[in-house]
Amino acid sequence: MSKTVGDFVVRRLQDWDVRHLFGYPGDGINGVFGALNRAEGKIDFIQARHEEMAAFMACAYAKFSGRLGVCIATSGPGASHLITGLYDALLDHQPVLAIVGQQARNALGGQYQQELDLVSMFKDVASAYVAQASSPAQVRHLIDRAARIALARRTVTALILPNDLQEEDYEDPPRAHGTLRSGVGYTPPRIVPAEADLERAADILNAGKKVAMLVGAGALGATNEVTSVADRLSAGCAKALLGKAVVPDDLPWVTGSIGLLGTEPSYDLMMECDTLLMIGSAFPYSEFLPKEGQARGVQVDIDAGMLSIRFPMEMGLVGDAGETLRALLPRLKQKSDGSWRKTIEHNVRTWWKTLQDRAHQPAKPVNPQRVTWELSPRIPDRAIITSDSGSCANWFARDLKMRPGLIASLSGGLASMGAAVPYAIAAKYAAPDRPVIALVGDGAMQMNNMAELITVAKYWRDWSDHRWIVCVFNNEDLNQVTWEQRIINADPKFEASQRIPNVSYSRFADLIGLRGIYVDDPAQLGSAWDQALASDIPVVLEVKTDPEVPPLPPHITLEQAKNFSIALAKGDPNEVGVIRGAARQLLETVLPGREK
Template sequence: MAKMTSDFFIERLKAWGVTRIYGYPGDGINGVLGALQRANKTGDGIEFIQVRHEEMAAFMAAGHAKFTGELGVCLSTGGPGATHLLTGLYDAKMDHVPVLAITGQAEVTARGASYQQELNLDRVFADVANFVQEVASPAQLRHLVDRGVRIAVAQNGVTVLVLPKDIQDEPWQDPPHVHGFTHSGTGYQRPKVVPYQQDLQRAADILNAGKKVAILVGAGARGAALEVVKMANVLGAGVAKALLGKDVLADDAPFVTGSIGLLGTKPSYDMMMDCDTLLMIGTGFPWTEFLPKEGQARAVQIDIDPAMLGLRYPVEVNLHGDAAETLRALLPLLEHKDDRNWQEEIAKGVKTWWQTLEERALADATPVNPQRVVWEMSPLLPDDAIITSDSGSCANWFARDYKVKQGQRASLSGGLACMGAAVPYAIAAKFAYPDKVVVALVGDGAMQMNNMAELITLQKYWQGWSNPRLIVCVFNNQDLNQVTWEQRVMEGNPRFEATQDIPDVSYAGFAESLGLKGIFVDDPQRLQSAWQEALAADRPVVLEVKTDPDVAPLPPHITLKQAKGFMASMAKGDRSAGKVFADTASQIVNEILPGKKS
């Protein structure tokens, strides 16, 4: 049988190191699926993971890229299958990870005829993709694959390749050595990117002059943990973490203040409000109100993406470079600070904060305090566990109550902050590292939106994993909780039952119906043993916890505007007003009354 263009396509992806594709079939991409099948028969294939929905395939590709550093790949048919990919691809774009999306398309001969499932996909994907092209002839495919993959990997972005049905099934022929054809090749090696010496010295002068140095790290600092610790020790600095950088440093170091922002910690907020010097490393943290006031601090920033430099704070020295390499070049230029008062004050604040978190987690609630769910989980996790979190109120407890250990990995949808990413991220992590324990923290809203269906994907594949332990922890409070609190605090409106109430579903029971393990908890005294049972299970587990929706996800600093909004929502007849005041949300009032402490 003559080699078809789709066969060459699979060979070329294999040559680029692709080992796994997440996707969903359809007639518009059947030629590529046939090539995958033929390649697998000869042992030269690529593993295909069948998901329940194309959006989940894109999230899995993004999750694969986040946890491995490799190119993530997803696939769909044309038309609606292709448009379903968009949300997951925007997640990859906004969190700066390399993903290749492969989609089908109507036949070239039918293009422009308003044919079934014919969409102008190059236009559809133009905003999300660093590179998007529709293949017009077999001879074009080679350089489109090579250029597209290289751009995605080099730019940490998204490439979309659109393959019409008839092109997939045409005979393959190498491009001839004549005018009008191009001959591309595979391979890419990331360069060593380090700023000029004079710029490093300018940065060192600012850091050496600082008395109160604060460091903020993001996902771009991953791989530079040792250098960041050395910087903190030399400068007597504290280190805060943007949410995507949560796993860059362990939380057991006394100078690590934890997360920053609305989901962040009080020590991180206090450090930023008091510092005189700021060093940002590999972060695009968006909320500038949690950074020093303009003019308060002198700033240095390091980022591999020059488009992110100077974007969030007026920076005196912008260093375009790889985080680890740049820090290694910068360290010899720094002067060791003998005065440790600043760092010691930070350490005291961190110690007090962990005590505060414990008190909040163990506070009574009806029936289970959601903070306690993560607080009990944290010390039980293996040192190499991988944790994913969905957006929503569970992300608050992930950000604060999960005390990350060195060697653990953790992530969530950062820039897009999209519901529905936790379970597909966890599945991708499990395929990449089948020997590790993986935990997904998910709100009941996200479970109902799209994650319940992916439990079927778990059921389909789990027996092929060397270690079957994957835990989906569902916070069941029958409330779209994060938005409820935003309605109260940001808008000053009472909880709107028509938008916020969601059905009570037996998530543990649904897991049992699939042949997975389900555990239901509505007693806080059962939490620790439930986590132990889940971590010892011989198959994936859905751990469903009935949590209290009226435990407030308090920001690290409550503004007068937020407090007024909260009080206004209560005054307007929020049905939970009395209980909210009695529980942890009363701290909102304490924050603004003289002589009170939270």
């Protein structure tokens, strides 16, 4: 049998070191799936329950492996379903290639079934490169360019293959005018700022007496360099959510997360510093950074387009985080561990004690903070932790202590619900020997994550380490939005939009061959985590948590206090529980007549 275009696509992906494809089949992409079958497992296909989940998996695979993530879907709705997960990759700067089918070339333009203008549809999310193939000889350079651009620019690309083209005999492009003969391969360059720029940045940092650092996903892999610079400058270091694993939380000057989901020490660090060093972060909330004019700024980022868009930096350094910090370090003068560092370390110690106290406050029935607090000391070495968006992300951000060797991520720039379980599945293909833990709210589970437990049931026996746990915070509430309604919009909880059905996630796990554990007593949490982590099959740990434990921001403004009071005055459906929960979490300062 002659080699088809579909066969060539699979072989070329192999040449680009692609070993996993996440997706869902359909007649628009059958030619490539037939080729995958003929390739006899040289590329492993992982069948998601929905194309959106496949795109999340491709994004997470890129995050956890450092390789190109690839998702594949059929034409029409299969292609359109990928979009949300692809935006997750775009906003978190991950290299992902989407391969989608299209209707036969002769039918295009005739309003054929499942015919969509896919080039236009993908033009935003895959703005760096999207192309539709029209001839066999064209496919070679389309794959090569899509893969290389995704890797080089750390972005999303898309390749559209009409279904009839996939079945045609493949031919290399002829050596003729109007043809291209492309090649395979990409090695990241060494990008370091100019010497003069490094000197100028060092002068700014050396002049500072109270240096604050903020690290994001761009600093992953530069832990040693970040630590050395922080010690040289006697700085404190806050972490954006995607940078949670950059530096471990046992370092006394690491203040933890920043922003609405952040910590008081991080807030104080930014409000009191005179110099800010930001490394590889696109943290969006400028109100949590120093006030303009308060501090001088230096920023390091591989993408010049990200420089000085959150804070007016005095010096922007375009370069790889690790390489740039190594070049910068010899130019930095050693600062003494004076009152600034001592204040930071005192604030951090006090904060961890505060979190411990909050986690152990009584609740009805389980305090959600206690869930992650009990997990922290039990996290296995080399574990990968994923979190969904929503109130569970607060407890992931604040209460979970990172150690060296741990990896953690979530949907950052997009902050999409429904990413934690597909992320956790992809983690097992990026690193099958690592234990994986996902933290998920019940809203995300009902939205799309329950179905992906079926994917786990299908594949878990293939994983070398069977430790895979999803912890569901079951509070029957879309909790983050409920509290946003109260604090930001001055409205009481809207039952029609916020209350969700009570579902037995643990029993569903049992039903499909996984292990379910249910907890509604805080005293059982520790042993439940121990059982889950010791299980030889994947586990759904369902915890019945209290929706009235507020996800406190690190600083309560007067406007937030007034809004909360107004919301209560309007008549919240669970007013007594809201007041009880807020007071127990030291939120009494936002009640009427009190200001902070």
